Amino acid sequence: MTQNQTQSDLDQIRRKTERxxxxxxxxxxxLLTFWAIMVLFPxxxxxxxxxxxxxxxxxxxxxxxxxxxxxxxxxxxxxxxxDLGRYxxxxxxFTVITTAxxxxxxxxxxxxxxxxxxxxxxxxxxxxxxxxMIPNELVVITNxxxxxxxxxxxxxxGLILPSITSVFYIYLLRENFAAVPDELYYAAKVDGTSDxxxxxxxxxxxxxxxxxxxxxLKVIECWNSYVWPRLITDDKLYFLVSNGIQEIRxxxxxxxxxxxxMAAVVVISIPLIILFLxxxxxxxxxxxxxxTKG
Amino acid sequence: MDKNNNKGWLYLLPAILFLGIFMVYPLIDVLVYSxxxxxxxxxxxxxxxxxxxxxxxxxxxxxxxxxxNTFILVIITVPLSTLIALVISLGLTSIKKLRDLYxxxxxxxxxxxxxxxxxxxxxxxxxxxxSEGMINMLISTFGGKSVDFIDxxxxxxxxxxxxxxxxxxxxxxxxxxxxxLASVNQDYYNAAKIDGTGKWRIFTRITLPMISSxxxxxxxxxxxxxxxxxxxxxxxxxxxxNAAGMNTIVGYVYDMLYGDSGGYPSYAAAAxxxxxxIVMTITCINMLVRKxxxxx
Numbered sequence: 001m002t003q004n005q006t007q008s009d010l011d012q013i014r015r016k017t018e019r020x021x022x023x024x025x026x027x028x029x030x031l032l033t034f035w036a037i038m039v040l041f042p043x044x045x046x047x048x049x050x051x052x053x054x055x056x057x058x059x060x061x062x063x064x065x066x067x068x069x070x071x072x073x074x075x076x077x078x079x080x081x082x083d084l085g086r087y088x089x090x091x092x093x094f095t096v097i098t099t100a101x102x103x104x105x106x107x108x109x110x111x112x113x114x115x116x117x118x119x120x121x122x123x124x125x126x127x128x129x130x131x132x133m134i135p136n137e138l139v140v141i142t143n144x145x146x147x148x149x150x151x152x153x154x155x156x157x158g159l160i161l162p163s164i165t166s167v168f169y170i171y172l173l174r175e176n177f178a179a180v181p182d183e184l185y186y187a188a189k190v191d192g193t194s195d196x197x198x199x200x201x202x203x204x205x206x207x208x209x210x211x212x213x214x215x216x217l218k219v220i221e222c223w224n225s226y227v228w229p230r231l232i233t234d235d236k237l238y239f240l241v242s243n244g245i246q247e248i249r250x251x252x253x254x255x256x257x258x259x260x261x262m263a264a265v266v267v268i269s270i271p272l273i274i275l276f277l278x279x280x281x282x283x284x285x286x287x288x289x290x291x292t293k294g
Numbered sequence: 295m296d297k298n299n300n301k302g303w304l305y306l307l308p309a310i311l312f313l314g315i316f317m318v319y320p321l322i323d324v325l326v327y328s329x330x331x332x333x334x335x336x337x338x339x340x341x342x343x344x345x346x347x348x349x350x351x352x353x354x355x356x357x358x359x360x361x362x363n364t365f366i367l368v369i370i371t372v373p374l375s376t377l378i379a380l381v382i383s384l385g386l387t388s389i390k391k392l393r394d395l396y397x398x399x400x401x402x403x404x405x406x407x408x409x410x411x412x413x414x415x416x417x418x419x420x421x422x423x424x425s426e427g428m429i430n431m432l433i434s435t436f437g438g439k440s441v442d443f444i445d446x447x448x449x450x451x452x453x454x455x456x457x458x459x460x461x462x463x464x465x466x467x468x469x470x471x472x473x474x475l476a477s478v479n480q481d482y483y484n485a486a487k488i489d490g491t492g493k494w495r496i497f498t499r500i501t502l503p504m505i506s507s508x509x510x511x512x513x514x515x516x517x518x519x520x521x522x523x524x525x526x527x528x529x530x531x532x533x534x535x536n537a538a539g540m541n542t543i544v545g546y547v548y549d550m551l552y553g554d555s556g557g558y559p560s561y562a563a564a565a566x567x568x569x570x571x572i573v574m575t576i577t578c579i580n581m582l583v584r585k586x587x588x589x590x
Contacts, residue, residue, distance in 0.1 A: 031385055061424065063428050135573070258417050
């Protein structure tokens with residue numbers, strides 16, 4: 001009798017805690033879903049607006065949350081009435097060249113810091129680390145003057161040259177290079193392998209994950225860069241997408257043609273979103289190792 | 295050894311060249327600019343050396359407006375975004391199902407083009423004579439009074455700017471905090487459970503101290519980032535931020551340098567150095583506080 005009672009008491013307590021935990025879980029899921037909607041909604045709104053026709057959009061005093069008559073007209077508009085194709089091409093050229101040169105410079109510097117012993121190495125490395133703290137805003141003024149004096153405004157060289165070096169990536173890769181066991185290096189030396197060959201045949205294959213990570217991070221950075229391109233280009237022929245979208249907003253399609261503007265935004269966003277979906281593990285890992293935006 | 299010496303410098307040469315020309319030299323040069331009075335960009339001459347540029351900038355109403363805007367933005371977004379990120383990360387850590395999906399979604403704003411998505415926010419918040427806009431529709435549904443967030447009153451514009459800034463910076467903060475929370479040793483939690491410690495106590499006595507260094511890292515980078523914010527404002531209000539009354543310090547620097555109001559690298563340099571001084575001061579204060587509170 002008493003035993004039965006204790007048993008039922010216990011059951012009751014267990015049911016109670018279970019119920020409480022369940023409500024807590026539910027609250028957590030509701031909160032998380034709420035924020036997920038907050039994150040995704042602008043993307044939904046941008047795609048939705050971009051497939052509404054100009055007249056349909058402007059006749060909606062109260063915006064509609066869906067459309068029954070989707071159109072792709074806006075997408076063809078952004079490639080014909082404004083030069084979105086050229087902005088995209090420019091950005092691709094800028095991104096590819098900048099990232100490629102950055103990789104070369106970074107790999108060589110990281111290798112020197114990690115593997116070659118020479119006088120002054122530690123001092124130079126300290127100076128490099130100190131440079132990581134310098135905000136871009138301080139150096140951009142002189143760079144603007146330098147590039148103007150070199151007659152490189154509205155050229156790819158002017159866009160690319162100051163955008164190449166990232167001390168942080170050199171640091172990241174050096175750490176990775178330094179973790180490769182020394183024995184490999186000495187073995188290669190005994191075999192008469194040159195440093196350059198060792199770098200390309202051994203170090204780079206081993207450290208490929210880090211190199212892929214910094215490549216992706218640099219691509220994102222290039223694709224989104226706005227301040228420097230804005231300062232250095234005023235000729236539309238050399239606009240990158242960020243400046244292109246600003247130009248489209250202020251002069252291009254007419255201020256009122258919002259659906260076409262949104263189509264341009266979709267086109268600009270898609271490459272990075274694809275890159276992200278393909279590499280999200282790598283990107284998030286790379287960023288959490290110390291990247292910041294901007 | 296001698297051979298190695300040359301080789302080392304040879305491998306470093308490209309990096310040193312780029313950093314020297316585009317980072318070390320500008321750093322010295324910007325100081326010089328800021329003290330050269332009445333510098334003429336076309337003839338590259340100046341009339342004297344002194345503090346006039348600083349005094350000009352500090353008496354410029356546009357600069358004062360930019361300072362005010364930037365400080366409001368910093369004071370609102372840094373604590374709020376860190377707090378929201380903490381709540382979301384705690385939620386994320388407490389679940390198993392769908393965790394990866396949520397994490398991936400939350401990170402999405404990080405990889406988007408600030409200028410492009412800013413336009414989407416602009417049209418969502420904008421109110422025009424022929425369209426009420428998405429947000430105002432929601433406000434009206436709940437019985438509020440609609441307001442133009444883009445060309446309307448100051449507080450409304452500031453609200454959108456803060457909202458968009460938080461939306462943009464959260465992915466990074468959530469990512470850092472979730473990895474910090476995941477790396478807390480589970481033994482502590484198990485021990486606390488055996489002792490029957492309450493949830494709030496576990497949070498304040500175990501979780502917070504264990505992630506305090508990540509939290510401070512976020513606060514410090516958050517302050518620096520928010521003080522330097524600029525593209526978010528351009529995305530929402532267009533390139534003429536002074537006219538919109540929404541300029542930031544960095545925006546002021548660039549406006550002085552280039553564009554319709556540009557051509558004054560000396561003023562730009564002085565403003566940039568004022569910004570640098572503010573950021574350094576705040577960072578130093580943060581470091582001091584950090585020393586006092588961070589565990590380990």
